Amino acid sequence: MTQQNTAIRLEKIRTHFLTELEKQYFEVNVLRGRLDQVVDPSETCQAIGRICHKIAGTAATLGFPVLGYAAAEIDDFVATSDSKQSGFRSEMRDHADHLLLLMSLIFDDDAMFA
Amino acid sequence: MKILAVDDDPIVLELLTEVLRAAGFSNFVLCSSASSALEVVDRAETPFDCFLLDIQMPEIDGIELTARLRRMDEYRNTAILMITAMSDRSYIDRAFLAGASDYVTKPFDVVEIHSRLRLIQSLLAEQVRLEERNPIEKQTSPASIVTTADLEKRLDLQDIDGFIDYLALENYLMQVSRVSLFGMIAVGIVVPDMARTFRASSMFEFEAAVSDFAEAISESLKPASFFASHAGEGEFVCVLTNSQTFDLKALEERLSQTVREMDLHFCDGRAICLKPLVGEGISLHLRSSRGISQALVQAMQSAEARALDPNAEHRTSSGKLMRLLGFG
Numbered sequence: 001m002t003q004q005n006t007a008i009r010l011e012k013i014r015t016h017f018l019t020e021l022e023k024q025y026f027e028v029n030v031l032r033g034r035l036d037q038v039v040d041p042s043e044t045c046q047a048i049g050r051i052c053h054k055i056a057g058t059a060a061t062l063g064f065p066v067l068g069y070a071a072a073e074i075d076d077f078v079a080t081s082d083s084k085q086s087g088f089r090s091e092m093r094d095h096a097d098h099l100l101l102l103m104s105l106i107f108d109d110d111a112m113f114a
Numbered sequence: 115m116k117i118l119a120v121d122d123d124p125i126v127l128e129l130l131t132e133v134l135r136a137a138g139f140s141n142f143v144l145c146s147s148a149s150s151a152l153e154v155v156d157r158a159e160t161p162f163d164c165f166l167l168d169i170q171m172p173e174i175d176g177i178e179l180t181a182r183l184r185r186m187d188e189y190r191n192t193a194i195l196m197i198t199a200m201s202d203r204s205y206i207d208r209a210f211l212a213g214a215s216d217y218v219t220k221p222f223d224v225v226e227i228h229s230r231l232r233l234i235q236s237l238l239a240e241q242v243r244l245e246e247r248n249p250i251e252k253q254t255s256p257a258s259i260v261t262t263a264d265l266e267k268r269l270d271l272q273d274i275d276g277f278i279d280y281l282a283l284e285n286y287l288m289q290v291s292r293v294s295l296f297g298m299i300a301v302g303i304v305v306p307d308m309a310r311t312f313r314a315s316s317m318f319e320f321e322a323a324v325s326d327f328a329e330a331i332s333e334s335l336k337p338a339s340f341f342a343s344h345a346g347e348g349e350f351v352c353v354l355t356n357s358q359t360f361d362l363k364a365l366e367e368r369l370s371q372t373v374r375e376m377d378l379h380f381c382d383g384r385a386i387c388l389k390p391l392v393g394e395g396i397s398l399h400l401r402s403s404r405g406i407s408q409a410l411v412q413a414m415q416s417a418e419a420r421a422l423d424p425n426a427e428h429r430t431s432s433g434k435l436m437r438l439l440g441f442g
Binding site for chain 2: 006009010012013016017020053054056057058059060061062065068072075
């Protein structure tokens, strides 16, 4: 009975995570677009990094390890890279595109919401 | 066990609730910021036994919260477990220097958190058992005469730069990646005749001398990056986190000089003569978790060996190289 309750509660947390992930998807999408427009991308990248930091903290525990590791990689990339370095912006674009793809795959998977 | 968990992510707090419940813990409080945690701590009728803290939080982060908790008398020795997505060693180093006891990385492994909490719980239970068995110990006053048990105790020297609790040092080394251990060496420092020197002295004199000596170690190691701990019985262990250019013989000379300049005295005016001996550097590279504990012991044994033969030089470079490569 207790195990059953735990499973139900974990499912609720997972649903909460997915609701947040939808919001984060739109935020990352807007920030990704901004990456092509701004002169200095550092603030935009920091904002993406903060979102990734949150996703990285819980995704794997809730059954989304691939998304979790990709988010952790971007969080680490933003924290350790110099935004003024050549190639930074294009690498960040690739990271953001990859993240958006992984997020959309999760949303597309109907079984996730069953 | 009464637990306070702090994280600004509501999903993490929800997960922690499940993790704690599943591990059989029901007495816990959750906070979404460091400032609300400090309010809860202030209002608590009974103190918390364990803290679970996130590092990266807006306004006051988990490292600052740890430092503030450690400044409170009742939480000087309470277990503080950092739960963080940060794998960057600089965050972890800062957390331990602020007083963290241990850490786990997010995404957290439920089994791992359970085992850490169980360990903390068993340490607490052991502490309660000891206090029940030896209630007099609690009444030890600064004026009481030092006993053998007092000499063996590891003193809390967390106010001194670079000094952390011995168990926290072990936890830190076990958690940092194998790559980070490259270039780290453990060095033992002993003060021979500690027991004889403080045989008839007061606890105040003993603790003050150990604390002053630790200050001298800290000053002598700067500006190197290091952690140090008191291991009891006049022994200290230091971990130099970037040892490539460190000269241990020069450290011994510098430390001796600093201690001499401190001109330590007992309350009755007699001089306290503490001559430090520094052991060999023991490489931590490629060490397993168990190997880490052994390396710390080896570092102290090396210093003890020098105490038995103070004229012995530090080992030759070839032997040292073998140890640096992890074959010692």
